[in-house]
Amino acid sequence: MIIAITGTPGAGKTTIAKLLSERLNYVYVDLKDFAVSNGLGEAQGDEIAIDIKRLPEVAREKLEKKDVVVDGHLSHFIPADVVVVLRIDPRVLAKRLEGRGYSRAKIADNVEAELIDLILVEALEKSDSVIEVDSTGKGPEEVVEEILRLIGNGIKKRVGVVDWTTYYDDIVQYLHVREGDENH
Numbered sequence: 197m198i199i200a201i202t203g204t205p206g207a208g209k210t211t212i213a214k215l216l217s218e219r220l221n222y223v224y225v226d227l228k229d230f231a232v233s234n235g236l237g238e239a240q241g242d243e244i245a246i247d248i249k250r251l252p253e254v255a256r257e258k259l260e261k262k263d264v265v266v267d268g269h270l271s272h273f274i275p276a277d278v279v280v281v282l283r284i285d286p287r288v289l290a291k292r293l294e295g296r297g298y299s300r301a302k303i304a305d306n307v308e309a310e311l312i313d314l315i316l317v318e319a320l321e322k323s324d325s326v327i328e329v330d331s332t333g334k335g336p337e338e339v340v341e342e343i344l345r346l347i348g349n350g351i352k353k354r355v356g357v358v359d360w361t362t363y364y365d366d367i368v369q370y371l372h373v374r375e376g377d378e379n380h
């Protein structure tokens with residue numbers, strides 16, 4: 197079975213994917229490493245641009261019938277049996293990304309993506325089996341237990357568990373400042 201762990205950068209994918217793969221005794225696959233070793237990754241400054249067009253086909257060929265947990269914010273583009281979308285309160289995400297020393301612009305990009313359910317919507321466009329899990333205030337073990345329970349119960353789809361717009365007033369400070377607004 198292929199389990200994809202996706203979510204906004206900083207949502208906790210690597211932490212959860214590694215723990216989940218240990219619990220299931222599945223192979224852990226870092227999507228960036230997978231892309232690079234299969235000629236689907238191109239260095240773009242510090243980052244790697246993944247060839248999203250060829251990714252699904254290559255992933256099918258290399259991972260089909262294997263038991264893997266694939267970690268990456270583009271992992272919903274691979275043909276996975278289950279796509280887990282990890283969610284995190286944008287206010288917590290902003291603090292986490294600040295702690296990583298990310299620029300204001302990069303924090304704004306990611307906080308906005310989380311606020312508007314960007315990855316969830318993309319995942320739903322690509323897959324019929326999408327499980328959304330809110331990790332806010334939960335330890336990694338607890339999140340993994342929740343994923344195992346949902347998959348174990350044969351749940352194919354579970355979405356709509358969060359609505360970050362409730363916290364919009366607290367989140368807006370992290371979003372992009374419009375041009376010309378800087379002095380207001």
Ligand SMILES: Nc1ncnc2c1ncn2[C@@H]1O[C@H](COP(=O)(O)OP(=O)(O)OP(=O)(O)O)[C@@H](O)[C@H]1O
Pocket residue numbers: 203204205206207208209210211212269292331334335336339
């Ligand atoms: N459930 C959790 N509870 C508390 N902290 C967590 C949890 N999951 C992850 N973290 C912490 O959040 C930070 C980011 O986690 P992680 O690196 O796993 O995110 P990521 O989604 O893989 O990020 P990236 O997209 O940049 O690879 C880490 O410091 C990690 O310890």
Ligand SMILES: [Mg+2]
Pocket residue numbers: 209210211
């Ligand atoms: Mg990661």
